[in-house]
Amino acid sequence: MELLSFGDTGWGDELFFATLMTIAVSITAMAIGFLFALIFTPLKLSKIKTLNIIGNCYTTIIRGVPELLIIYLLFFGGTGAAMYVASIFGYDGYIELNAFITGALAIGIISGAYSTEVFRGAILSIDKGQFEASKVLGIKKSIQFYKIILPQMLRLSIPNLSNVWQITLKDTSLISVTGLVEIMRQSYIAAGSTRDPLFFYSIAAVLYLILTYLSMNLINKLEIKYSKGY
Amino acid sequence: MISIFPSLLSGAVITLQLLASSMFFGLIIGLIFAILRINKNPIINKFAYAYSYFFRGTPLLVQLYLIYYGLANIEFLRNSFFWVIIKEPYWCAIIAFSLNTGAYTSEILRSAFQTIKKGYIEAAQSLGVTKKITFYRIQLPIAIKQSLPAYGNEIILMLKGTSLASVITIMDLMGEARKVNVLTFKPFEAFITAGIIYLFITFIIHNIIKFLEKKYGFQT
Amino acid sequence: MNKLKKLGLGIIISFFLVLSANAGSIKIGTEGAYPPWNSKDAAGNLNGFEVDLANALCEIMKHNCTIVEQDWDGMIPALTSKKFDAIMAGMSITSERLKTINFSQGYADEVASLAVMKGSSIENINTPEGINLNIGGSDVDKALKTLTSSLSGKTVCTQIGTIHQNFLESGDVGNINLKTYKTQDEVNLDLTNGRCDVALAAAVAFTDYAEKSGKAVVLTGPTFSGGAFGNGVGVGIRKGDSKLLNDFNAAIDKARDEGIISKLAIKWFGFDASM
Numbered sequence: 209m210e211l212l213s214f215g216d217t218g219w220g221d222e223l224f225f226a227t228l229m230t231i232a233v234s235i236t237a238m239a240i241g242f243l244f245a246l247i248f249t250p251l252k253l254s255k256i257k258t259l260n261i262i263g264n265c266y267t268t269i270i271r272g273v274p275e276l277l278i279i280y281l282l283f284f285g286g287t288g289a290a291m292y293v294a295s296i297f298g299y300d301g302y303i304e305l306n307a308f309i310t311g312a313l314a315i316g317i318i319s320g321a322y323s324t325e326v327f328r329g330a331i332l333s334i335d336k337g338q339f340e341a342s343k344v345l346g347i348k349k350s351i352q353f354y355k356i357i358l359p360q361m362l363r364l365s366i367p368n369l370s371n372v373w374q375i376t377l378k379d380t381s382l383i384s385v386t387g388l389v390e391i392m393r394q395s396y397i398a399a400g401s402t403r404d405p406l407f408f409y410s411i412a413a414v415l416y417l418i419l420t421y422l423s424m425n426l427i428n429k430l431e432i433k434y435s436k437g438y
Numbered sequence: 439m440i441s442i443f444p445s446l447l448s449g450a451v452i453t454l455q456l457l458a459s460s461m462f463f464g465l466i467i468g469l470i471f472a473i474l475r476i477n478k479n480p481i482i483n484k485f486a487y488a489y490s491y492f493f494r495g496t497p498l499l500v501q502l503y504l505i506y507y508g509l510a511n512i513e514f515l516r517n518s519f520f521w522v523i524i525k526e527p528y529w530c531a532i533i534a535f536s537l538n539t540g541a542y543t544s545e546i547l548r549s550a551f552q553t554i555k556k557g558y559i560e561a562a563q564s565l566g567v568t569k570k571i572t573f574y575r576i577q578l579p580i581a582i583k584q585s586l587p588a589y590g591n592e593i594i595l596m597l598k599g600t601s602l603a604s605v606i607t608i609m610d611l612m613g614e615a616r617k618v619n620v621l622t623f624k625p626f627e628a629f630i631t632a633g634i635i636y637l638f639i640t641f642i643i644h645n646i647i648k649f650l651e652k653k654y655g656f657q658t
Numbered sequence: 659m660n661k662l663k664k665l666g667l668g669i670i671i672s673f674f675l676v677l678s679a680n681a682g683s684i685k686i687g688t689e690g691a692y693p694p695w696n697s698k699d700a701a702g703n704l705n706g707f708e709v710d711l712a713n714a715l716c717e718i719m720k721h722n723c724t725i726v727e728q729d730w731d732g733m734i735p736a737l738t739s740k741k742f743d744a745i746m747a748g749m750s751i752t753s754e755r756l757k758t759i760n761f762s763q764g765y766a767d768e769v770a771s772l773a774v775m776k777g778s779s780i781e782n783i784n785t786p787e788g789i790n791l792n793i794g795g796s797d798v799d800k801a802l803k804t805l806t807s808s809l810s811g812k813t814v815c816t817q818i819g820t821i822h823q824n825f826l827e828s829g830d831v832g833n834i835n836l837k838t839y840k841t842q843d844e845v846n847l848d849l850t851n852g853r854c855d856v857a858l859a860a861a862v863a864f865t866d867y868a869e870k871s872g873k874a875v876v877l878t879g880p881t882f883s884g885g886a887f888g889n890g891v892g893v894g895i896r897k898g899d900s901k902l903l904n905d906f907n908a909a910i911d912k913a914r915d916e917g918i919i920s921k922l923a924i925k926w927f928g929f930d931a932s933m
Contacts, residue, residue: 217700272594272640273633274601276612281633284625284732287739374494381497385605385840387729389702392499397698400691400843403850403871405507413496413504420495507844510851525853527837607837617838620731620819623738623758 211402212411219398219408226394227415233312233390234377240316241376245323252328263324270321275314275379282314283386311383319376323365326372330364331357363434370427377419391415442618442631449614450635456528456600456610460535461593467536468543472581475548486544493541498599501538506530506606531603539596546588550581583654590647594640601636611635683722684902685742686712690727691841694866694926695748695891698727707926708746711765714918715893718909731819731840734758737894743902745894748860750821752888760897762906764890765919768931769881770822771861773849776874780808780856783879791830791885801880806832808879813837815845815854822858825886849875862927890933 214220244266251263270278287305305313334357342352384393395412399405474486493501509515509524523529554577562572604613615632619625688708690698696706704725716723726742737745737759751761769788774781785801809831816822818838826836837854839845842863849857850873857864861881868875893906913919919932 219700222700222702269633269637273636274598274612276601276604277615277629277633277636280616280619281625281629284619284629284735284739287741291740378497381499384499385729386732387727392497395500396503397702398700399503399507400841400847401698401700403847404511405503405847406509406511409500409504409508412500413492416496416500417492507847510847510853516851521852527853605840607839616731617818619735623734625735 211398211404211407219394219402222389222394222398223391223411223415226389226391227419229388230377230380230390230415230419233308233315233380233383233388234373236308236312237315237319237380238373238376240312241319241321241323241372244317244320245327248320248324249327249331252324253331267321267324270318271325275318275382276385278318279311279314279382279386282317283310286310286313307383307386307388311380311386311388315376315379315383318379319372322372322375323369326365326368327361329368330361333364334360366427366431366434370424370431373423373427374420377423378416381416442622442627445614445618446611446628446632446635449609449611449632450639452603452609452613453597453600453611454639456531456535456603456608457593457597459532460539460596460600463532463536464539464543464596467540468547471540471544472547472551475544476551490541490544493538494545498534498538499602499605502531502534502602502606505534527603527606527608530606531600531608535596535599535603538599539592542592542595543589546585546592547581550584551577553584554580586647586651586654590644590651593643593647597636597639597643683724684716684744685724685726686716686744686746687726687728687733687736687742688712688745689730689733689747689841691730691843692748692860692863693870694862695860696746707766707922708748710922710926711913711919712746714913714922715906715909718912719905721905729840730817734894737896740896743896743899744906747894748891749894750888751890751892752821752824752886754824755894758897760895760899760903761892762895762903763910764892764933765910765913766923766931767883767890767933768927769861769883770825770858770887771864771877771881772856772858772879773864773875774856774878775850775852776876778855778878780812781876781878783808785880788881788883790883791887793884802830805879806830809834809856811835812855813853815839815848815857816859817842817845820859821887825882826858828886830886846871846875862931 210218212218212220212223214224248263248266251259252267254260254263287310290305338356339352342356347356380390381392384390384396387393389397391412395408399408402408471486471489474482475490477483477486505524506527509530515521515524523533558576558580559572562576563569567575600610601612603610604616607613609617611632615628618628622628688696688704688706690696690704690706692706694706696704696708698704704727709725712723712725728736728741728747730747733745733747733749734755736742745759749755751764755761772783783804785804786797789798789801791798810833813835814826815837816826816839818840823836823838825831826834837848839848842859845854845857845859846864846867848854850871856878861877864875864877867873893910895903895906910919914932920930923929923931
């Protein structure tokens with residue numbers, strides 16, 4: 209237990225902040241994933257062939273290659289790519305994509321591919337009659353989307369999004385390879401420094417279990433709240 | 439681009455070996471735990487639930503490190519015959535992957551068992567078919583058929599999971615890509631080529647499952 | 659929806675959040691996992707020979723320095739993509755690396771060595787105390803021959819992307835079962851738990867580990883220098899950054915003349931590894 213004390217000699221405070229980092233990077237990644245999903249879901253459902261292909265490429269490629277590979281690509285190549293893009297716009301200085309942004313972006317891209325599939329499934333399960341009804345009533349397409357489809361889509365997505373959240377939360381452990389000090393990285397450093405890997409990786413496992421347990425409870429509450437009236 | 443291809447391909451062979459062994463052991467583990475999960479004895483099904491909760495609730499990377507570095511730190515394990523197995527990174531990876539995919543497989547099979555219509559079982563029982571035969575001849579085949587799509591996804595998730603073997607010194611496809619990156623400082627070539635190979639394997643697995651679904655699965 | 663829009667906008671803006679380095683301020687990358695060259699304490703602070711030396715050199719150059727932690731396998735890509743401006747991470751000057759980056763003059767040199775657990779069958783290898791692959795000759799050839807037979811079929815562990823890996827893959831020591839790790843920490847762990855029969859790294863990396871962990875890790879065989887082991891450890895700098903290269907070279911000259919490097923080497927290594 210001495211190993212987990214707070215302060216300069218123990219690893220308690222480091223692990224605590226690492227846990228906060230895991231939470232922060234998971235939430236950011238989930239939000240980035242939402243953004244990607246909101247862009248790619250319409251593409252996947254689009255009747256225009258090119259858009260449809262773009263949408264399908266995104267989900268197929270991202271879900272077909274290892275997460276670690278996407279992280280490595282973004283981490284080793286991301287800064288270079290960002291500077292290249294910036295140079296097109298005439299900016300030649302240094303650009304720093306810090307470990308947090310790179311990591312959250314990588315996990316966000318992955319999480320977004322899963323969220324896209326969830327949203328697509330939800331929209332497809334909305335009763336077709338509603339589209340026709342709103343058309344008959346002369347409701348504008350944009351209003352139809354924001355007021356009718358989007359709220360239902362989000363509600364229908366909650367159970368499956370909780371799976372996406374679980375995947376996202378666990379995937380953040382892979383960012384440890386890029387140096388962002390989250391739970392996994394901190395356990396790795398502590399295990400190396402104290403030469404007690406069994407203890408610290410067990411602690412890491414427990415921390416993840418606590419996070420999944422708490423977040424599942426929270427999501428269940430949300431689900432009950434929002435399914436009222438249906 | 440061409441010169442790195444052979445070493446990446448030799449890595450891909452290791453990746454496929456890891457995947458096949460893990461899916462084999464994982465299926466056995468998953469089947470056993472799915473049966474334990476639907477057992478009426480609360481201690482047995484709680485135990486099975488705890489297993490699947492742990493392996494589904496923690497990252498595979500943690501599980502891998504726990505087994506590879508964690509177990510190796512226990513003195514009496516190192517002095518026992520288990521060391522022959524745990525000593526090898528390859529076996530550690532297969533143990534971690536099998537236990538992980540076993541947990542997910544048990545959930546897939548459990549939900550398949552539970553959605554089997556009671557009528558089938560009752561019909562069998564009224565015809566005087568023994569419980570054992572009902573299980574092997576009716577419940578199990580239906581459950582397996584129903585699980586095919588979800589199990590196909592699990593195989594692809596596990597294929598991606600095997601890439602973690604590279605962190606415990608195994609030179610799988612990912613390991614070879616990382617080596618090329620470290621030695622040549624050319625991340626794009628190494629990782630994009632590896633990515634294409636992974637996609638290709640995913641594509642093949644996807645189509646095999648589709649074929650099996652068409653042939654044996656339920657039409658939905 | 660408004661909230662969602664704001665969130666989206668916030669994320670987009672944060673992507674374009676760029677930090678440009680201030681003039682006169684440089685970032686130095688180190689691994690923080692290769693004691694005593696560079697490491698990290700329980701409070702999370704970087705320390706070690708190169709951390710002290712980096713601060714000393716920056717004081718001489720009158721630069722404002724920040725030391726950045728970077729995993730070994732991404733060290734050179736991180737430099738070339740400008741994550742930092744210089745590498746001080748026990749990185750030896752080799753012709754292979756010189757194709758991609760530049761090096762300052764060497765600031766320290768220290769030999770490599772094999773290590774085993776006490777009681778190993780190859781605890782005593784009959785070779786000279788040290789061999790220099792640049793010099794060669796019959797003594798070196800004989801030593802390599804002895805090593806080849808001692809290491810034959812053994813699992814030899816080392817950190818990935820190092821001079822030690824290059825040497826083990828060069829064929830000088832014949833057919834071995836080579837295992838590469840992301841960090842030296844992992845090499846040490848697998849050496850002590852028996853997964854590795856023998857490991858190769860900087861000699862001080864093993865002696866430091868043996869001292870701190872109390873494990874019976876002992877050096878064996880000759881110490882190595884020259885050839886695949888490069889020509890000392892220098893500061894890695896991007897090609898074309900000649901101003902910074904000159905600054906570092908001048909600062910290393912001054913630090914050497916004032917005895918700063920020797921003093922720091924004795925503090926961290928226990929002997930004078932300056933060059």
